[in-house]
Amino acid sequence: MTKAASGARFASVWDALSDTPEEAATMKLRSALLMALGQEIKRWNLTQVAAAKRLGVTQPRLNKLLKGHINDFSLDSLVDLAGRAGLEIAVKVGRPKARPAAKAA
Known part of the structure; x- marks a missing residue:
């Protein structure tokens, strides 16, 4: 039985789809x-070719990014x-907030 099929509730789709909490955290990032x-x-309002050149990638690679192909990017x-x-990247590290216990059915 998969985690999702077990009826468990998840904080995010990545928690449901990932095998470990560490993998879920990486996928969220x-x-x-x-x-x-x-x-x-x-926001740049450029063609994909121009935006790809600005980022130093190929247009097909940029297209994958814009289409959300998450598994193609580390x-x-x-x-x-x-x-x-x-872009500025900020990392927040800390203990997760405790979630309230699920109500019994």
Whole structure:
């Protein structure tokens, strides 16, 4: 039985889809970077060719980013692209907030 099929509740889709909490955390970071990059690139109002050149990637690679192909990008590559895009990255590290216990059915 999968985690999702078990009826468990998850804080995010990545918690449901990932095998470990560590993998879920990485996917959350990658997702946030992918979305921020997409928004920033659209704000530039450039063609994909021009935006790709500005970022130092090929147009097909940029197209994958804009289409949300998260599995084609490592966390490191997204951090590099964010830097090239002029985005500031802030990392928050701490203990997770305790979630209230689920109500019994």
